[in-house]
Amino acid sequence: MKQIYVIGIGAGDPEHLTLEALGALGRTDVFFLLDKGADKADLVALRELILQRHAIRPHRVVTVPDPERDRAAPAQGYAPAVDDWRRRRADVYQRLIAEELPAGACGAFLVWGDPALYDSTLGILEEVHARGTEEFGWTVVPGISSVALLAARHRTGLNRVGRPLQITTGRRLAEEGLPDGVDDVVVMLDARQAFGRFTGQHLHIHWGAYLGTPDEILLAGPLDETLADRIRTVRAEARARKGWIMDTYLLRRTGGRPTGGR
Structure with missing residues:
Protein backbone atom coordinates (compact mmCIF):
# COMPACT_ATOMS: atom_id res chain seq x y z
CA MET A 1 0.00 0.00 0.00
CA LYS A 2 1.11 3.55 -0.65
CA GLN A 3 1.95 5.56 2.45
CA ILE A 4 1.74 9.30 3.07
CA TYR A 5 3.48 11.37 5.73
CA VAL A 6 1.96 14.69 6.77
CA ILE A 7 4.99 16.35 8.34
CA GLY A 8 4.75 19.45 10.49
CA ILE A 9 7.89 21.47 9.69
CA GLY A 10 7.46 24.25 12.24
CA ALA A 11 6.74 27.93 11.87
CA GLY A 12 9.70 28.88 9.69
CA ASP A 13 13.00 27.87 11.29
CA PRO A 14 14.53 24.61 9.97
CA GLU A 15 15.99 24.12 13.46
CA HIS A 16 12.47 23.45 14.73
CA LEU A 17 12.18 20.09 12.99
CA THR A 18 11.58 17.30 15.50
CA LEU A 19 13.50 14.01 15.53
CA GLU A 20 10.30 12.30 14.37
CA ALA A 21 10.09 14.71 11.42
CA LEU A 22 13.71 14.02 10.49
CA GLY A 23 13.00 10.28 10.52
CA ALA A 24 9.96 10.72 8.26
CA LEU A 25 11.95 12.89 5.83
CA GLY A 26 14.56 10.15 5.65
CA ARG A 27 11.97 7.52 4.70
CA THR A 28 10.15 9.47 1.99
CA ASP A 29 10.45 8.65 -1.72
CA VAL A 30 8.37 11.51 -3.19
CA PHE A 31 7.77 14.96 -1.73
CA PHE A 32 4.73 16.95 -2.86
CA LEU A 33 5.09 20.75 -2.80
CA LEU A 34 2.28 23.20 -3.51
CA ASP A 35 3.40 26.37 -5.29
CA LYS A 36 1.43 29.42 -4.11
CA GLY A 37 2.92 31.77 -6.70
CA GLU A 48 13.38 22.96 -0.51
CA LEU A 49 16.05 23.97 2.01
CA ILE A 50 14.73 21.40 4.47
CA LEU A 51 14.87 18.69 1.82
CA GLN A 52 18.42 19.63 0.83
CA ARG A 53 19.54 19.29 4.43
CA HIS A 54 17.55 16.33 5.67
CA ALA A 55 16.07 14.17 2.85
CA ILE A 56 18.93 11.68 2.96
CA ARG A 57 17.65 8.96 0.62
CA PRO A 58 17.16 9.29 -3.15
CA HIS A 59 13.83 11.02 -3.74
CA ARG A 60 11.77 13.03 -6.19
CA VAL A 61 10.15 16.41 -5.63
CA VAL A 62 6.85 17.09 -7.41
CA THR A 63 5.76 20.72 -7.38
CA VAL A 64 2.27 21.72 -8.56
CA PRO A 65 0.29 24.98 -8.45
CA ASP A 66 -1.93 25.37 -5.40
CA PRO A 67 -5.54 26.12 -6.41
CA GLU A 68 -6.54 29.72 -5.80
CA ARG A 69 -9.05 30.49 -3.06
CA ASP A 70 -11.62 33.28 -3.19
CA ARG A 71 -10.46 35.37 -0.22
CA ALA A 72 -12.78 38.25 -1.10
CA ALA A 73 -15.95 36.23 -0.54
CA PRO A 74 -18.50 37.97 1.75
CA ALA A 75 -19.30 36.47 5.13
CA GLN A 76 -22.28 34.48 3.83
CA GLY A 77 -20.16 33.09 1.00
CA TYR A 78 -17.09 32.22 3.06
CA ALA A 79 -17.96 28.59 3.80
CA PRO A 80 -18.95 27.76 0.18
CA ALA A 81 -15.74 29.41 -1.07
CA VAL A 82 -13.63 27.31 1.30
CA ASP A 83 -15.54 24.14 0.38
CA ASP A 84 -14.92 24.79 -3.32
CA TRP A 85 -11.22 25.42 -2.71
CA GLU A 100 3.23 10.39 -8.96
CA LEU A 101 3.51 7.86 -6.14
CA PHE A 109 3.36 16.76 2.35
CA LEU A 110 5.36 19.32 4.35
CA VAL A 111 2.96 21.40 6.44
CA TRP A 112 3.85 24.81 7.85
CA GLY A 113 3.53 24.78 11.64
CA ASP A 114 1.48 21.88 12.98
CA PRO A 115 -0.92 19.89 10.76
CA ALA A 116 -3.60 19.86 13.47
CA LEU A 117 -3.97 23.65 13.75
CA TYR A 118 -5.72 25.65 11.01
CA ASP A 119 -4.40 23.55 8.15
CA SER A 120 -6.49 21.75 5.56
CA THR A 121 -4.17 18.86 4.68
CA LEU A 122 -5.63 16.24 7.03
CA GLY A 123 -9.23 16.96 6.06
CA ILE A 124 -8.37 16.88 2.36
CA LEU A 125 -6.55 13.55 2.66
CA GLU A 126 -9.59 12.14 4.47
CA GLU A 127 -11.78 13.32 1.57
CA VAL A 128 -9.46 11.78 -1.02
CA HIS A 129 -9.39 8.48 0.89
CA ALA A 130 -13.19 8.49 1.20
CA ARG A 131 -13.53 8.75 -2.58
CA GLY A 132 -12.14 5.23 -2.76
CA THR A 133 -10.22 5.72 -5.99
CA GLU A 134 -6.80 5.20 -4.42
CA GLU A 135 -5.80 3.03 -1.47
CA PHE A 136 -3.24 4.57 0.88
CA GLY A 137 -2.44 5.03 4.54
CA TRP A 138 -1.17 8.16 6.23
CA THR A 139 0.79 9.16 9.31
CA VAL A 140 0.78 12.60 10.94
CA VAL A 141 3.98 14.07 12.39
CA PRO A 142 3.31 17.08 14.66
CA GLY A 143 5.33 20.27 14.37
CA ILE A 144 6.04 23.42 16.36
CA SER A 145 3.11 25.78 15.74
CA SER A 146 3.24 29.55 15.39
CA VAL A 147 1.21 29.67 18.61
CA ALA A 148 3.90 27.87 20.60
CA LEU A 149 6.64 29.95 18.97
CA LEU A 150 4.79 33.21 19.64
CA ALA A 151 4.67 32.44 23.37
CA ALA A 152 8.34 31.43 23.40
CA ARG A 153 9.48 34.56 21.58
CA HIS A 154 7.57 36.80 24.01
CA ARG A 155 8.73 34.70 26.97
CA THR A 156 5.21 34.20 28.25
CA GLY A 157 2.80 31.37 28.91
CA LEU A 158 -0.40 30.98 26.96
CA ASN A 159 -2.74 30.22 29.85
CA ARG A 160 -3.51 31.58 33.31
CA VAL A 161 -3.57 29.33 36.33
CA GLY A 162 -6.77 27.30 36.15
CA ARG A 163 -8.11 29.42 33.28
CA PRO A 179 -15.38 35.31 24.25
CA ASP A 180 -17.01 35.47 27.66
CA GLY A 181 -15.12 33.84 30.50
CA VAL A 182 -11.81 33.64 28.60
CA ASP A 183 -8.96 35.96 29.55
CA ASP A 184 -6.44 34.75 26.96
CA VAL A 185 -7.23 34.51 23.25
CA VAL A 186 -4.80 33.54 20.49
CA VAL A 187 -5.81 34.94 17.10
CA MET A 188 -4.62 33.56 13.77
CA LEU A 189 -5.37 34.37 10.12
CA ASP A 190 -6.36 37.97 10.88
CA ALA A 191 -6.32 39.78 7.55
CA ARG A 192 -8.94 42.14 9.05
CA GLN A 193 -6.64 43.23 11.90
CA ALA A 194 -9.54 42.79 14.29
CA PHE A 195 -7.40 43.68 17.30
CA GLY A 196 -8.00 47.34 16.44
CA ARG A 197 -11.60 47.03 17.63
CA PHE A 198 -10.54 46.34 21.20
CA THR A 199 -8.27 49.23 22.11
CA GLY A 200 -8.93 50.79 25.50
CA GLN A 201 -10.45 47.57 26.90
CA HIS A 202 -7.64 46.70 29.34
CA LEU A 203 -5.96 44.23 27.03
CA HIS A 204 -2.31 43.38 26.47
CA ILE A 205 -1.20 42.14 23.04
CA HIS A 206 1.73 39.92 22.11
CA TRP A 207 2.03 40.11 18.31
CA GLY A 208 4.40 38.34 15.94
CA ALA A 209 4.84 38.00 12.19
CA TYR A 210 7.05 35.69 10.08
CA LEU A 211 7.82 33.81 13.27
CA GLY A 212 10.93 31.65 13.07
CA THR A 213 12.23 33.31 9.89
CA PRO A 214 14.93 35.96 9.34
CA ASP A 215 12.08 38.47 8.79
CA GLU A 216 10.54 37.86 12.23
CA ILE A 217 8.82 40.89 13.80
CA LEU A 218 7.67 41.13 17.43
CA LEU A 219 5.60 43.84 19.13
CA ALA A 220 3.95 43.82 22.55
CA GLY A 221 2.34 46.08 25.13
CA PRO A 222 -0.98 47.47 26.35
CA LEU A 223 -3.39 47.52 23.43
CA ASP A 224 -4.07 51.22 22.97
CA GLU A 225 -4.55 53.20 19.76
CA THR A 226 -0.85 54.00 19.56
CA LEU A 227 0.24 50.36 19.60
CA ALA A 228 -2.63 49.29 17.33
CA ASP A 229 -1.55 51.90 14.76
CA ARG A 230 2.05 50.77 15.10
CA ILE A 231 1.10 47.16 14.38
CA ARG A 232 -1.03 48.19 11.39
CA THR A 233 1.82 50.25 9.95
CA VAL A 234 4.49 47.59 10.48
CA ARG A 235 2.19 44.92 9.10
CA ALA A 236 1.34 46.92 5.97
CA GLU A 237 4.99 47.75 5.30
CA ALA A 238 6.06 44.12 5.74
CA ARG A 239 3.31 42.81 3.51
CA ALA A 240 4.15 45.33 0.79
CA ARG A 241 7.82 44.37 1.00
CA LYS A 242 7.36 40.58 0.88
CA GLY A 243 4.01 40.21 -0.88
CA TRP A 244 2.53 38.09 1.93
CA ILE A 245 2.35 38.00 5.70
CA MET A 246 1.53 35.43 8.36
CA ASP A 247 1.00 36.86 11.82
CA THR A 248 -0.35 35.56 15.12
CA TYR A 249 -1.11 37.32 18.37
CA LEU A 250 -2.21 36.74 21.94
CA LEU A 251 -4.78 39.06 23.49
CA ARG A 252 -4.69 39.00 27.29
CA ARG A 253 -7.08 40.71 29.68
CA THR A 254 -4.98 42.55 32.23
CA GLY A 255 -5.53 42.31 35.96
CA GLY A 256 -5.94 38.53 35.82
CA ARG A 257 -4.00 35.88 37.63
CA PRO A 258 -0.35 35.03 36.82
CA THR A 259 0.39 32.97 33.72
CA GLY A 260 1.57 29.36 33.71
CA GLY A 261 0.69 26.39 35.86
CA ARG A 262 -2.14 23.93 35.44
Whole structure:
Protein backbone atom coordinates (compact mmCIF):
# COMPACT_ATOMS: atom_id res chain seq x y z
CA MET A 1 0.00 0.00 0.00
CA LYS A 2 1.11 3.55 -0.65
CA GLN A 3 1.95 5.56 2.45
CA ILE A 4 1.74 9.30 3.07
CA TYR A 5 3.48 11.37 5.73
CA VAL A 6 1.96 14.69 6.77
CA ILE A 7 4.99 16.35 8.34
CA GLY A 8 4.75 19.45 10.49
CA ILE A 9 7.89 21.47 9.69
CA GLY A 10 7.46 24.25 12.24
CA ALA A 11 6.74 27.93 11.87
CA GLY A 12 9.70 28.88 9.69
CA ASP A 13 13.00 27.87 11.29
CA PRO A 14 14.53 24.61 9.97
CA GLU A 15 15.99 24.12 13.46
CA HIS A 16 12.47 23.45 14.73
CA LEU A 17 12.18 20.09 12.99
CA THR A 18 11.58 17.30 15.50
CA LEU A 19 13.50 14.01 15.53
CA GLU A 20 10.30 12.30 14.37
CA ALA A 21 10.09 14.71 11.42
CA LEU A 22 13.71 14.02 10.49
CA GLY A 23 13.00 10.28 10.52
CA ALA A 24 9.96 10.72 8.26
CA LEU A 25 11.95 12.89 5.83
CA GLY A 26 14.56 10.15 5.65
CA ARG A 27 11.97 7.52 4.70
CA THR A 28 10.15 9.47 1.99
CA ASP A 29 10.45 8.65 -1.72
CA VAL A 30 8.37 11.51 -3.19
CA PHE A 31 7.77 14.96 -1.73
CA PHE A 32 4.73 16.95 -2.86
CA LEU A 33 5.09 20.75 -2.80
CA LEU A 34 2.28 23.20 -3.51
CA ASP A 35 3.40 26.37 -5.29
CA LYS A 36 1.43 29.42 -4.11
CA GLY A 37 2.92 31.77 -6.70
CA ALA A 38 5.80 34.22 -6.89
CA ASP A 39 4.65 36.31 -3.91
CA LYS A 40 4.93 33.29 -1.61
CA ALA A 41 8.04 31.72 -3.14
CA ASP A 42 9.64 31.86 0.34
CA LEU A 43 7.26 29.13 1.50
CA VAL A 44 8.49 26.74 -1.19
CA ALA A 45 12.12 27.81 -0.73
CA LEU A 46 12.07 26.86 2.95
CA ARG A 47 10.70 23.42 2.13
CA GLU A 48 13.38 22.96 -0.51
CA LEU A 49 16.05 23.97 2.01
CA ILE A 50 14.73 21.40 4.47
CA LEU A 51 14.87 18.69 1.82
CA GLN A 52 18.42 19.63 0.83
CA ARG A 53 19.54 19.29 4.43
CA HIS A 54 17.55 16.33 5.67
CA ALA A 55 16.07 14.17 2.85
CA ILE A 56 18.93 11.68 2.96
CA ARG A 57 17.65 8.96 0.62
CA PRO A 58 17.16 9.29 -3.15
CA HIS A 59 13.83 11.02 -3.74
CA ARG A 60 11.77 13.03 -6.19
CA VAL A 61 10.15 16.41 -5.63
CA VAL A 62 6.85 17.09 -7.41
CA THR A 63 5.76 20.72 -7.38
CA VAL A 64 2.27 21.72 -8.56
CA PRO A 65 0.29 24.98 -8.45
CA ASP A 66 -1.93 25.37 -5.40
CA PRO A 67 -5.54 26.12 -6.41
CA GLU A 68 -6.54 29.72 -5.80
CA ARG A 69 -9.05 30.49 -3.06
CA ASP A 70 -11.62 33.28 -3.19
CA ARG A 71 -10.46 35.37 -0.22
CA ALA A 72 -12.78 38.25 -1.10
CA ALA A 73 -15.95 36.23 -0.54
CA PRO A 74 -18.50 37.97 1.75
CA ALA A 75 -19.30 36.47 5.13
CA GLN A 76 -22.28 34.48 3.83
CA GLY A 77 -20.16 33.09 1.00
CA TYR A 78 -17.09 32.22 3.06
CA ALA A 79 -17.96 28.59 3.80
CA PRO A 80 -18.95 27.76 0.18
CA ALA A 81 -15.74 29.41 -1.07
CA VAL A 82 -13.63 27.31 1.30
CA ASP A 83 -15.54 24.14 0.38
CA ASP A 84 -14.92 24.79 -3.32
CA TRP A 85 -11.22 25.42 -2.71
CA ARG A 86 -10.85 22.25 -0.63
CA ARG A 87 -12.59 20.19 -3.31
CA ARG A 88 -10.20 21.48 -5.97
CA ARG A 89 -7.25 20.84 -3.68
CA ALA A 90 -8.51 17.31 -3.08
CA ASP A 91 -8.53 16.79 -6.85
CA VAL A 92 -4.86 17.81 -6.93
CA TYR A 93 -3.94 15.51 -4.04
CA GLN A 94 -5.79 12.62 -5.62
CA ARG A 95 -3.91 13.04 -8.89
CA LEU A 96 -0.56 13.32 -7.12
CA ILE A 97 -1.09 10.14 -5.14
CA ALA A 98 -2.45 8.23 -8.14
CA GLU A 99 0.05 9.37 -10.78
CA GLU A 100 3.23 10.39 -8.96
CA LEU A 101 3.51 7.86 -6.14
CA PRO A 102 4.39 4.27 -7.13
CA ALA A 103 2.80 1.30 -5.38
CA GLY A 104 4.48 0.62 -2.04
CA ALA A 105 6.27 3.97 -2.01
CA CYS A 106 6.11 6.71 0.60
CA GLY A 107 5.06 10.29 -0.21
CA ALA A 108 4.99 13.36 2.03
CA PHE A 109 3.36 16.76 2.35
CA LEU A 110 5.36 19.32 4.35
CA VAL A 111 2.96 21.40 6.44
CA TRP A 112 3.85 24.81 7.85
CA GLY A 113 3.53 24.78 11.64
CA ASP A 114 1.48 21.88 12.98
CA PRO A 115 -0.92 19.89 10.76
CA ALA A 116 -3.60 19.86 13.47
CA LEU A 117 -3.97 23.65 13.75
CA TYR A 118 -5.72 25.65 11.01
CA ASP A 119 -4.40 23.55 8.15
CA SER A 120 -6.49 21.75 5.56
CA THR A 121 -4.17 18.86 4.68
CA LEU A 122 -5.63 16.24 7.03
CA GLY A 123 -9.23 16.96 6.06
CA ILE A 124 -8.37 16.88 2.36
CA LEU A 125 -6.55 13.55 2.66
CA GLU A 126 -9.59 12.14 4.47
CA GLU A 127 -11.78 13.32 1.57
CA VAL A 128 -9.46 11.78 -1.02
CA HIS A 129 -9.39 8.48 0.89
CA ALA A 130 -13.19 8.49 1.20
CA ARG A 131 -13.53 8.75 -2.58
CA GLY A 132 -12.14 5.23 -2.76
CA THR A 133 -10.22 5.72 -5.99
CA GLU A 134 -6.80 5.20 -4.42
CA GLU A 135 -5.80 3.03 -1.47
CA PHE A 136 -3.24 4.57 0.88
CA GLY A 137 -2.44 5.03 4.54
CA TRP A 138 -1.17 8.16 6.23
CA THR A 139 0.79 9.16 9.31
CA VAL A 140 0.78 12.60 10.94
CA VAL A 141 3.98 14.07 12.39
CA PRO A 142 3.31 17.08 14.66
CA GLY A 143 5.33 20.27 14.37
CA ILE A 144 6.04 23.42 16.36
CA SER A 145 3.11 25.78 15.74
CA SER A 146 3.24 29.55 15.39
CA VAL A 147 1.21 29.67 18.61
CA ALA A 148 3.90 27.87 20.60
CA LEU A 149 6.64 29.95 18.97
CA LEU A 150 4.79 33.21 19.64
CA ALA A 151 4.67 32.44 23.37
CA ALA A 152 8.34 31.43 23.40
CA ARG A 153 9.48 34.56 21.58
CA HIS A 154 7.57 36.80 24.01
CA ARG A 155 8.73 34.70 26.97
CA THR A 156 5.21 34.20 28.25
CA GLY A 157 2.80 31.37 28.91
CA LEU A 158 -0.40 30.98 26.96
CA ASN A 159 -2.74 30.22 29.85
CA ARG A 160 -3.51 31.58 33.31
CA VAL A 161 -3.57 29.33 36.33
CA GLY A 162 -6.77 27.30 36.15
CA ARG A 163 -8.11 29.42 33.28
CA PRO A 164 -9.03 28.46 29.70
CA LEU A 165 -7.24 29.51 26.54
CA GLN A 166 -9.10 29.99 23.27
CA ILE A 167 -7.61 29.90 19.76
CA THR A 168 -9.67 31.55 17.06
CA THR A 169 -9.43 33.38 13.75
CA GLY A 170 -9.50 37.07 12.98
CA ARG A 171 -12.77 36.57 11.12
CA ARG A 172 -14.46 35.06 14.18
CA LEU A 173 -13.01 37.67 16.51
CA ALA A 174 -14.31 40.47 14.27
CA GLU A 175 -17.77 38.93 14.04
CA GLU A 176 -18.23 37.68 17.62
CA GLY A 177 -15.89 39.75 19.78
CA LEU A 178 -13.92 38.50 22.75
CA PRO A 179 -15.38 35.31 24.25
CA ASP A 180 -17.01 35.47 27.66
CA GLY A 181 -15.12 33.84 30.50
CA VAL A 182 -11.81 33.64 28.60
CA ASP A 183 -8.96 35.96 29.55
CA ASP A 184 -6.44 34.75 26.96
CA VAL A 185 -7.23 34.51 23.25
CA VAL A 186 -4.80 33.54 20.49
CA VAL A 187 -5.81 34.94 17.10
CA MET A 188 -4.62 33.56 13.77
CA LEU A 189 -5.37 34.37 10.12
CA ASP A 190 -6.36 37.97 10.88
CA ALA A 191 -6.32 39.78 7.55
CA ARG A 192 -8.94 42.14 9.05
CA GLN A 193 -6.64 43.23 11.90
CA ALA A 194 -9.54 42.79 14.29
CA PHE A 195 -7.40 43.68 17.30
CA GLY A 196 -8.00 47.34 16.44
CA ARG A 197 -11.60 47.03 17.63
CA PHE A 198 -10.54 46.34 21.20
CA THR A 199 -8.27 49.23 22.11
CA GLY A 200 -8.93 50.79 25.50
CA GLN A 201 -10.45 47.57 26.90
CA HIS A 202 -7.64 46.70 29.34
CA LEU A 203 -5.96 44.23 27.03
CA HIS A 204 -2.31 43.38 26.47
CA ILE A 205 -1.20 42.14 23.04
CA HIS A 206 1.73 39.92 22.11
CA TRP A 207 2.03 40.11 18.31
CA GLY A 208 4.40 38.34 15.94
CA ALA A 209 4.84 38.00 12.19
CA TYR A 210 7.05 35.69 10.08
CA LEU A 211 7.82 33.81 13.27
CA GLY A 212 10.93 31.65 13.07
CA THR A 213 12.23 33.31 9.89
CA PRO A 214 14.93 35.96 9.34
CA ASP A 215 12.08 38.47 8.79
CA GLU A 216 10.54 37.86 12.23
CA ILE A 217 8.82 40.89 13.80
CA LEU A 218 7.67 41.13 17.43
CA LEU A 219 5.60 43.84 19.13
CA ALA A 220 3.95 43.82 22.55
CA GLY A 221 2.34 46.08 25.13
CA PRO A 222 -0.98 47.47 26.35
CA LEU A 223 -3.39 47.52 23.43
CA ASP A 224 -4.07 51.22 22.97
CA GLU A 225 -4.55 53.20 19.76
CA THR A 226 -0.85 54.00 19.56
CA LEU A 227 0.24 50.36 19.60
CA ALA A 228 -2.63 49.29 17.33
CA ASP A 229 -1.55 51.90 14.76
CA ARG A 230 2.05 50.77 15.10
CA ILE A 231 1.10 47.16 14.38
CA ARG A 232 -1.03 48.19 11.39
CA THR A 233 1.82 50.25 9.95
CA VAL A 234 4.49 47.59 10.48
CA ARG A 235 2.19 44.92 9.10
CA ALA A 236 1.34 46.92 5.97
CA GLU A 237 4.99 47.75 5.30
CA ALA A 238 6.06 44.12 5.74
CA ARG A 239 3.31 42.81 3.51
CA ALA A 240 4.15 45.33 0.79
CA ARG A 241 7.82 44.37 1.00
CA LYS A 242 7.36 40.58 0.88
CA GLY A 243 4.01 40.21 -0.88
CA TRP A 244 2.53 38.09 1.93
CA ILE A 245 2.35 38.00 5.70
CA MET A 246 1.53 35.43 8.36
CA ASP A 247 1.00 36.86 11.82
CA THR A 248 -0.35 35.56 15.12
CA TYR A 249 -1.11 37.32 18.37
CA LEU A 250 -2.21 36.74 21.94
CA LEU A 251 -4.78 39.06 23.49
CA ARG A 252 -4.69 39.00 27.29
CA ARG A 253 -7.08 40.71 29.68
CA THR A 254 -4.98 42.55 32.23
CA GLY A 255 -5.53 42.31 35.96
CA GLY A 256 -5.94 38.53 35.82
CA ARG A 257 -4.00 35.88 37.63
CA PRO A 258 -0.35 35.03 36.82
CA THR A 259 0.39 32.97 33.72
CA GLY A 260 1.57 29.36 33.71
CA GLY A 261 0.69 26.39 35.86
CA ARG A 262 -2.14 23.93 35.44
